[in-house]
Amino acid sequence: MNNFQQSPNSRQRLSTTPRTPTTPEILHAMDYKPRLYEEISIIMRAFGDSLSGQNRDSIILVEKIVIQQLRGIINEVINVAYKRTGNIVPSQCDFEFLMRGNAANSQRFRKYMRSVNNLKSEKKQGLGINFLNRIVEDSSDEEQEIYDAEKTRRLFRADRISQILNPQKYEEFQKARTWSSNVRNKTDMLRKLVEMLQIPKEIQDHSYCLEILLYLTQETIAKIVDFAILTRLNTDNHTTDLEPISSSITNNMLHLCPEVTQGRGKDGIKAITVQEINEAIRRVQTMTTRRLGTSFRSNDMKIPFLAL
Template sequence: MVSYFTIDAIGEVTNFQKEISNMMHGFGDNPNPNAATVVLVENIVLQQLRLILQEALNNSNMRGGKAISNYDIIYLMRKNPMKLKRLHDYQIKLDQIDKNRSSVSGVPTSENLISNIIMEDEKDPTIKKRRTHIDVIREIDEFSEVSQFKFDVIDYLRKVRAAKITESMSFEKYEAYHKARCSSFRSSYGLGKGFVKLERWINPNKELKITLMALEILCFIAYETVAELVDAVFLTRQDAKKKNGDPYSKFEGGHFCNPVSLNNAVYIKSGYEGVPAITVAEVREVLRRYFSPRVGMNGLFYRNMCQDLPVRFIAI
């Protein structure tokens, strides 16, 4: 497996293999993920982010923007209200974390700094307040579809899986698992240093101008891409358990079941030692199912359809 790592203008190699390995473990993979699978997932995430940047750049050029902003990326997510809801809640959690951190350390957050700048320049009518992710989502969500989601089933199923994995862990193993769950594509929590590595990874030659808030959304999308791939692998494993003549065979310890029962909530044995590492073949099967053309009645007409199909994004 060849790794398509990024080399910036200085010649420094940038990759997220260690972070992705921890994320896969945190989402339910073996504590020692397959190295070839990690490289494949990294390549998928990088390709997805660069495709998103290309589409966002087109949106930015159409509206006459000077840089790719959070609006250009959220606009690509407009047809998926569930993902917009997850991004909305993600922003609320980040704001709460920053507020708690600033109250403990006394260091002002980016929101406080921005608000102070705006207050000083209030007399200038040309100064506009920067729109947050929540502001953009409310602007795009004309029919209030995002606010209608009261229950995040994706987050719930992942938490149930984590509860199943950790129910028989020792303290040392749980500590390592907790660190894996905290992994992300942010390099630090500083005001301007949090996405330096991510920007160097997706924009090594500085060809694109990307705002800090746009990088924050790309960080969220990259994290969700890894999570979606791992979730889909468990679904394919569930389908592999189906037996001819027994329509309920795949639900024996499957991913979807009675949410009251934790014993059958995920396709994972008690304790993470029983989880086989995700293989390259399983990830490729997930991609085949995701990007394959429609089947069923519509599939009869697929060969007569135009081959210029729109780009699909795993996380949005």
């Protein structure tokens, strides 16, 4: 008997098909009421958005993009799971299958899930030997680790931003980063996501699926911030009046993150604008659908999923 099943029907899948996130109705829907405004605001600050005056319209636009992206990812992973097992509940390997084209993303995802599982194990059994085993496991993984350019750029950006903040802003920045990495109000945030995405009850009953959903949310926001700040190099929303570099390590890494070394200066941290987000998404879509010789890529008609 064939192990692969037909795709689930429309009732088993999410009812809303994702569309291009820069359509006019997204930008001009005045009656839209954001539900994840505070959470997205903090995560954006953690990855490099303004600490003193964020753009409200930008945060709302990011929420709409995130919801559309997650709906599309859930549809895709339900299809994969159903064809493989006949069950619409995806496993971790189904999500990894969607990330098969990006080894660094897949590695980052596995490390996140391993950390979540270790934390749950430690809460049940206490620290002790489990903590020591985790140290050994993490050190052995580092020997075979794939270079993660995106993670390196984010860490360098955080280091560079930290150097140009006053003590008060630095403390706010560190709090945002800590909140983002631990997600302090995880239960409330997941409840909102489940309601907004209309996730099937079968998936809601599996906690690891919700953990993955939370990871994809943060990763999508991080990618939007990454690309939006990168577009700043082609606009007037940056300065070239840079502070002196404080260490040789930072100086050797200047080429890794030009959007920070060329776009962040004494004027402090600037807010990400709607125009920068729109331009970032346009560039991602253009690169995903660009011609290779005389033909398009196989996924040229799909919206690129940032977290994958």
